[in-house]
Amino acid sequence: FKLFGIKIRGISNIYFALYRTEGLPEDFISIAREISEDDPNALTVTKLCAMNEGILEGLRGAKIWVADKNDPKTQQSLDKENITARLANFGIEVVIGGNAIVDELIYQKATILFLAAGANVIKDAAQIARIQCPIIAEGANNAIKDSLRMMLKAANILYLPGELLNGGGIYTSKEDIRHNHTDGVEAIILGPGYYQTHVTDEIDSLVLHRMLAVLRKWASGEDTFAQDIAYHVRSFAKEIFQRADDLVRFSDTNLIELTNIDQERTCGRLPLRHSMYEIAIEMAPFGVFYTQEEIARQLSVIDNLSSKLSLIKENGRLSNFSICELRFALFVLTKSRELLSDVDMEMLSGVLFRIIPDRKLDPLIRKEAIIALSAIVKWQAKVTEEAKARSSRLLQTILRNPDESLRLHVWSKYALYRIFGMGYLEDKRDGAIFDSGPRSRNGSSSSPLPVNFPAYILLSLDLGNKYAAEALLNFMVILNGYKFTSHQESMFAKKWNGILNLYPKEIYSTKRHALRVAILVLLVGAGIQLTRKEI
Numbered sequence: 284f285k286l287f288g289i290k291i292r293g294i295s296n297i298y299f300a301l302y303r304t305e306g307l308p309e310d311f312i313s314i315a316r317e318i319s320e321d322d323p324n325a326l327t328v329t330k331l332c333a334m335n336e337g338i339l340e341g342l343r344g345a346k347i348w349v350a351d352k353n354d355p356k357t358q359q360s361l362d363k364e365n366i367t368a369r370l371a372n373f374g375i376e377v378v379i380g381g382n383a384i385v386d387e388l389i390y391q392k393a394t395i396l397f398l399a400a401g402a403n404v405i406k407d408a409a410q411i412a413r414i415q416c417p418i419i420a421e422g423a424n425n426a427i428k429d430s431l432r433m434m435l436k437a438a439n440i441l442y443l444p445g446e447l448l449n450g451g452g453i454y455t456s457k458e459d460i461r462h463n464h465t466d467g468v469e470a471i472i473l474g475p476g477y478y479q480t481h482v483t484d485e486i487d488s489l490v491l492h493r494m495l496a497v498l499r500k501w502a503s504g505e506d507t508f509a510q511d512i513a514y515h516v517r518s519f520a521k522e523i524f525q526r527a528d529d530l531v532r533f534s535d536t537n538l539i540e541l542t543n544i545d546q547e548r549t550c551g552r553l554p555l556r557h558s559m560y561e562i563a564i565e566m567a568p569f570g571v572f573y574t575q576e577e578i579a580r581q582l583s584v585i586d587n588l589s590s591k592l593s594l595i596k597e598n599g600r601l602s603n604f605s606i607c608e609l610r611f612a613l614f615v616l617t618k619s620r621e622l623l624s625d626v627d628m629e630m631l632s633g634v635l636f637r638i639i640p641d642r643k644l645d646p647l648i649r650k651e652a653i654i655a656l657s658a659i660v661k662w663q664a665k666v667t668e669e670a671k672a673r674s675s676r677l678l679q680t681i682l683r684n685p686d687e688s689l690r691l692h693v694w695s696k697y698a699l700y701r702i703f704g705m706g707y708l709e710d711k712r713d714g715a716i717f718d719s720g721p722r723s724r725n726g727s728s729s730s731p732l733p734v735n736f737p738a739y740i741l742l743s744l745d746l747g748n749k750y751a752a753e754a755l756l757n758f759m760v761i762l763n764g765y766k767f768t769s770h771q772e773s774m775f776a777k778k779w780n781g782i783l784n785l786y787p788k789e790i791y792s793t794k795r796h797a798l799r800v801a802i803l804v805l806l807v808g809a810g811i812q813l814t815r816k817e818i
Contacts, residue, residue, distance in 0.1 A: 285309060293388045296323045296400075299331065300348045300388035308341035323400070328361070329354065332369045343374035348384045390414060398426035399449075405431060411438055421445040436511045444513040446520070447497055449490060455482045457561050464553045465700075480693040484650065491607060492614040496572045519571055526567035531559055537621065538563055548661070548704035565618065573619040581612040581619075582627055588612070589634045610651045617655040632659065632670070639677055642687075650694050653678070657698035674702060 284291060290306030319326040328349055351361050367377045390413040398404050399422025406428045418441045421427060435442045462471055462478055471478050501515050530538045542559045588609050616631055638644060638652040660674050678695040681687050
C-alpha cells in the first residue's frame, strides 16, 4: 500500500474501531499487525493505550469508538476514565458505547471498505444509506446480506464479492488434495515452506485472473450493467460446473486422454475421480472465459509487452498494470493451450524461454511463465524431447541457484513434477535441487563440489529442514561416493528432525541451530568418531 501511496484510514476488531482521515501511521500499523497477526482481537484498548508516546502522537486527530467490554483475560471492567484521559492527551477523540459501536468505522469516508470478519455485517437498507465508500471488497464470511446486493448497486457502490475476491481454501482445496495424495502428509510436514508458497501463490493468481476475467466479461455484456458482479460470478460458476459435469458424464475424448496422462505422471496415487474432475474444471471455462477472440487478444498483449520486457518493473507507477496484464495473458494462454495453433504455440514458447531466466523481470511474471511452460510441455503430446530437455535444464538451473527466490525454487520444482511426473521427481530428489553435476553409475559425482556449497545449505534451510537434510545427503554422496535409497533419505530426514526437536522451539527454529545440527550430522556421516562431550 505504501508503494502505491494508499493510506489505511481505519481498522477495527471487537474492542474498538480507529479512524483517521489523514491515514494511520505506518509504525502504528506495523505494531498493530504484529500484535494481532494470529488473532485480530489480541489488540485490546488497554494494549493500544500502552503504546509509547511517539506512536500515540502519530494518531493525533484520530477518532476511536470503544466497546464497553471486560478485559478478556482479567475480566476487569473497562477503565473508561483513564482510557479517555490517556488518549485525549494525544488529541484522539474517544466515544464509548455498546458492542455495536465498532461498526461506526463502516460509515466513515474512504475509497475501499474491506469487510473481512463476521457474516451479515451489513444487514439492512439503513446501513447502506450511511456508507460513504464507492467500493466494498468482501474479504470473507458473507459480510453482506444477500438480499441487499442490488441495493448497493442502486447506491452506486461497486460490490466485489468474496467468491471472486478471496476464494481462499475453496480455490486451493484441489491443490491440498493433490499434495496429500502425491507427496504424502509426512513430506508436507517436513517441508511446509514449499507447500505454503505453492498454495498461497495459487490463491494470489486465481484472485487476480478471475477478477480481471469477470470484470472484462461484465463490462462487455449486453445487459448494460443491469445485474451486479455477484450475479455474474454465480452465473459463470454455474455454467462452468455444468460444462465440467457434461465433460465427465459424456466421457469427453480429450478429457480421458489428459486424465490418463495425469494418472501416469502421479504414479496412480491421485484418485482417478479427483484427477478427472480437476482437469474437467480446467477445461470447462473454454467458451465462457476463454474464447478464440480472447486468445487473439492475449497473444497480442504478449506480442506487445514481450518487446519491452526489460522495462516492466514493479515500481508503483504505470508499469505495475503491465505486470498484471502480462500475468493475466500468460494465465489465459496456459488455460487455452488446446486452442492454440502450432504457430501461436511456437511464439508463446519463445517468449516463455526469454522470460523465465531473466532475473531483471518481476518474479510474479517469471512464476506465471514457469506455470505456462509446465502446462504446455505436460499436456502437449507433440512436444519434442528436445523441448522437454530444454525445459528441464532451465528449471534445474533456477533450482541450483541459491540467489533465486524461494518462490522461483518452489515453482521450478513443481514444474518439474508437472512435466516429468512424480516418479521422476522422487528419483532425482537429491539431485533436482542441490546436485553439483551428473552422477556416474556408482553414484559419484563427475564434477567437483561447488565452491559455494555453504550457500546451498543456507538456501536449503529457507526451504525447510527436510531440504536441509537432503542438501547434506547430497554432500555426503559427493564426499563418500555412494547413493542413498528413498527409504534411507526418509530415515535421514526423520533423524535430522529428531535432533532438532530435542531443543525448545525457539532454539531449533533458528537457522543458526540448524547449521549446528548440520555440522554435527556431517561429522558423524563422514565417519569421524566423537565422544558425547565433544558433540
